[in-house]
Amino acid sequence: MAALVPLPVNRVFDVAIVGAGLCGLALARTLTARGLEVQVIEARDRLGGRVRTEHCEFTGQALDLGPAWFWSETEPRIAALLSDLGLTSKHQYDPGDALWLSDPNREPERRIALGGVHAGARRIEGGAARLVEALAAALPDGCVRLGLALRALRDRGAFIELLPTDGHPLRARQVVLALPPRLVHEKIQFDPPLPAAVGEALAATPTWMAAQAKAVTTFAQPFWRTAGHSGNAFVRHAQAVLGEVFDASEGGAGKDHAGSGHAGALGGFVALNPAQRDNFKRGLPLLIDSQLAQLFGPEAHDGHLFLLDWAEERWTCSTIDRATAPEPPQADPLLRQPLWAGRVFLGGSETAAHGAGHMEGALESADRIAHALCRPTATPGSAPVPATLHLARAADGTRAEAIAAFATSVLTLRGMAPERYRLHLTRLLSGQQSELLTQRALLATADQVYSETLARLDHLLPALGAASAEVASGRHALTTALLAPFGGWNKGLLDAALRFNSTSCALSNFPLEHQLDAETLRAATLDLAAAWREFALELNARLLVASGVAAVM
Structure with missing residues (x-):
């Protein structure tokens, strides 16, 4: 998708979108379908932002190391988009008991979670990256440029100038910053400056899961299911390595798939904070393997581990996110208001009124901005x-x-x-x-x-x-x-x-x-x-x- 040739220096796009995550790609799809000339720039060398799907060559499974779940009853936009794109989803596997471990020297306690732990969550078949791929496939050639990080915006009157860290400036009549608010605050300069209240709101809005690490371990079979386990586990003692564990198997999620015949995977969120993960980096795979075995028995030894520390992703995790305790985002409504007389908009999942931090929030933000971009602004009179x-x-x-x-x-x-x-x-x-x-x-x-x-x-x-x-x-x-x-x-x-x-x-x-x-x-x-x-x-x-x-x- 990345353009291979430099853009003409004097070209002015209708809309420039900074960030090729779900919000940026969904918005670009809508705007290009309207006939607008859109340029998406992305600092990473890949699409998707926090969506990251890896493939296990040993078991053939797609593994989501970023967002994986959505709830169709309360998140209608992503359910509708998947249907529109012809993508399918499946229930998160929940049947069976959940394990609770509050003492590292004792066996875990088995608890029945009526209705399941994940409250009807669903996952995209083939991994969340399939949604990214489908959105990108709908865009014109050259619409997305990878490896281009933005450092500043300048108001030039007839257009806005986007200054990358390397290369020639870009020009656009309107700009969308489809990024976590804290990254906007930390990495982008504005000329003229943003109002102080907006800057404070940007800095105060946490980036969901930014300082977390996610681990997925694959196995030849989901052996825990035959033992009556759901794969869900909660570890609540001071030495916990994985604070929460769940069934991440790509194979059947229904009650009739509890036996063999499908590869298995156990996912989990690392309980250690970023500084602790730095200290234990070399030994972390062994610690994860040991805890899974303590929870599910010796069959959980020697799986194939996939580990992603999002705190090390500089285009996801801000300095503030890394240094503070994680908390759910709830963006100030100021972040949903147009800036620079309706020519600059703040997007990304964290700015959403509904579904903030989730894939649903990214789509809600894209929809809000798509409406606002066609909205002329005026002063009274x-x-x-x-x-x-x-x-x-x-x-x-x-x-x-x-x-x-x-x-x-x-x-x-x-x-x-x-x-x-x-x-x-x-x-x-x-x-x-x-x-x-x-x-x-x-x-x-x-x-x-x-x-x-x-x-x-x-x-x-x-x-x-x-x-x-x-x-x-x-x-x-x-x-x-x-x-x-x-x-x-x-x-x-x-x-x-x-x-x-x-x-x-x-x-x-x-x-x-x-x-x-x-x-x-x-x-x-x-x-x-x-x-x-x-x-x-x-x-x-x-x-x-x-x-x-x-x-x-």
């Missing part, structure tokens, strides 16, 4: 700007039907929200999370509903006839009618969550989640209010684009 998206006028009857259809879809999503809250909460618990469970599950539920609502809006825009409706003081005439079905939504969602929490056995070890105190309730209410405001503004902005009026930034 400026004349309307022709929209990129042209829609036919809709008859009043058609518009009324579209509004009714939109309201029905909103009511359906509202009805599904309590169950989705439970799914998000279960995922947090299965991931051994213990802080701010209710707040995080509530916000994830709200953001998912808003994400799906905006997708429904996009589908109905032609029938809504937004171009023929009035706009007053930056507010589209249809905005009020489309937001009306959400009346009482925040309170209803919060009440449903509190009712569930009060009777949940899963939260029995978290008394502060059973009955939220006043401070936590207030924080949750403010979180939901902020998410609602961001959604309402985005809905109105999409209507303004359809009407041919520039959005006021």
Whole structure:
């Protein structure tokens, strides 16, 4: 995919995308399909960013050393994209008991995990790299340049100049930084500088899994399944090498594949921090082998180990990530706002409102930016700007039907929200999370509903006839009618969550989640209010684009 010849010095691209991970590639696919001239630059010599799939020559298995799981019930974008690209997925293998080891001098305890540990997780057949390959295959020749790291952006008025660490500058009318926020803060200079609040938000947003190391060991057979083990294990003592272990076998994931006939693999996340991994680097493979044998018996000795320390990946892990304890990202909404008068956008999974840190978040960010890139911006009092998206006028009857259809879809999503809250909460618990469970599950539920609502809006825009409706003081005439079905939504969602929490056995070890105190309730209410405001503004902005009026930034 990398271009082999230098680009013309004076060429100005419509859009330059920095970063060829899932967000950058998915966005490039959308924009090139619209006919825009796009250039993707990537500092690495490969595509995919944090997606990294290796192949075991001994067992023939594809092994994901980066992201592997997605949850179709709560992550609809990746499920839809896989279907669109003709890729298949499979359930994460979970049947059987999970092992818990809290004392290095004792045998592990066997526990039955009803419903499985991974709460319905799925994996892409053939590895997550197949998604990267399919997205890249849809791009024009020369669209992606590898081995080109960005060091600075300069506003030149008619275009933005991208200065690489080596070679000639590139020029583009708009730029997308599809990178972890902390890498943007650490590696890229801006002329003129970004607002101080944006810089602070970039530095404060953790890069998901950036300082972690992942190990996958392959075997001729998944022998643990025949012993009634799921392959899941949790090691919680001070000498732990792998803190969490799971079945990473590429072969059948159903209950009927517990026997022989398929190669096996055990994956795990290294419990040692980056400094400890540096100290034990030479002995780490032996320590991993020893712990797997302690958990699953002597058959776990002498597998084929694949180990990737993401803290050593300079285009993933920032200095701040390496030096601080890992924590889930929750990006400041500032990072979802256009910069430099709508010509620079921050992307990457960590900037997403829904699915931050996951593959879903990368796709959500790509979708958000794809809409924003066609959105003309204006200052108050400026004349309307022709929209990129042209829609036919809709008859009043058609518009009324579209509004009714939109309201029905909103009511359906509202009805599904309590169950989705439970799914998000279960995922947090299965991931051994213990802080701010209710707040995080509530916000994830709200953001998912808003994400799906905006997708429904996009589908109905032609029938809504937004171009023929009035706009007053930056507010589209249809905005009020489309937001009306959400009346009482925040309170209803919060009440449903509190009712569930009060009777949940899963939260029995978290008394502060059973009955939220006043401070936590207030924080949750403010979180939901902020998410609602961001959604309402985005809905109105999409209507303004359809009407041919520039959005006021």
